[in-house]
Amino acid sequence: MAYEKELELALLAVQRAAILTKSVYSSHSKGTLTKTDSSPVTIGDFGAQALIIASIKSAFPNDEVVGEEDADDLRANPDLKNLVWDLVQQAKLSDPAAQDKIGGPIKSADDMLKALDGGASEGGNKGRIWALDPIDGTKGFLRGGQYAVCLALMVDGVPTVGVIGCPNLPVDDKAPLDSKIGTDADDKEGKGVLFGAVKGQGATSRALTDGKLEAPKTITMSPLPDVAQATFCESVEAGHSSHGDQADIARKLGITKASVRMDSQAKYCSIARGAGDLYLRLPTSKTYQEKIWDHAAGVVLVQEAGGEVTDAYGKQLNFGIGRTLKENKGIVAAPKAVHAKVIEVVKEVLSAKKD
Ligand SMILES: Nc1ncnc2c1ncn2[C@@H]1O[C@H](COP(=O)(O)O)[C@@H](OP(=O)(O)O)[C@H]1O
């Protein structure tokens, strides 16, 4: 099967990075910092990015990576660098054969910095480029809610392989969706899911373990004969998407169920496995450009589970023009059969706002 090696590498690399993020959460006061652009970052972001890029570069030396982080903060702060280096050395898969497949540990702190800086690709529509978000939903991670380790391979600008690790989602694909799932208050048992998809080959989920890969289960979106029955997902952060516009759209579609708010690409995962139906992400600002690493993996997953993903105007997402989706505004993900109807209503709501 095409992309078999890439999928396996991505699954194992994401699994190891997820182990690292869990160790940050439990033992390092979450290691929070604030970047110069005032967005939050944790020591887990740096460690997870370094590990995943080292794995990609050892298996596919000529591939490029668009990664969210870089090593500047660690170069400027040796204590921070040492903290991340400790994490990276400890994060290992329990199965030696699986560990061997992802290139073993990084040899030195300097190699770790080099790996971290390997995410500086400018993207584009030629060749093989990976898009990596080592901790997507940092705010969810900090509040003990949903977050995701997200990795996608784009081929000639088209997301082709997508893998997402969600340490706080329930393993059961059909567990009811509500905004409290996976929060600290929940039982820790039965949590942690690893999703994977390859273009043209379907989408799967399996339990996220620390060893050998579990057997995959095929996932599909729920049939949604009546869009009024939909459960729709949106960001927790009102600054990331317009809760007001999304509520208007839901009302016009006849949806009466309250939205499910969750951080990260766990939203794409949840609709792909049929636990929810729609993902609406309406822009809050005219200038914000969505980042390719916030969507590439989730898009493959939803497409392969029977869904369609476009921007808020129904336009195809263009992943091949750099590190952002600058030609697109907002995101709408829905089962194929209702996508056009949802877009029609989204356009109505957006055009009413302009008047
Ligand atoms: N104004 C904005 N509009 C849309 N997305 C934004 C935004 N500001 C930040 N983001 C992105 O929203 C992502 C989280 O999405 P969500 O709200 O679905 O959890 C963040 O990823 P990180 O957490 O990796 O930084 C960040 O890249």
Ligand SMILES: [Mg+2]
């Ligand atoms: Mg992100």
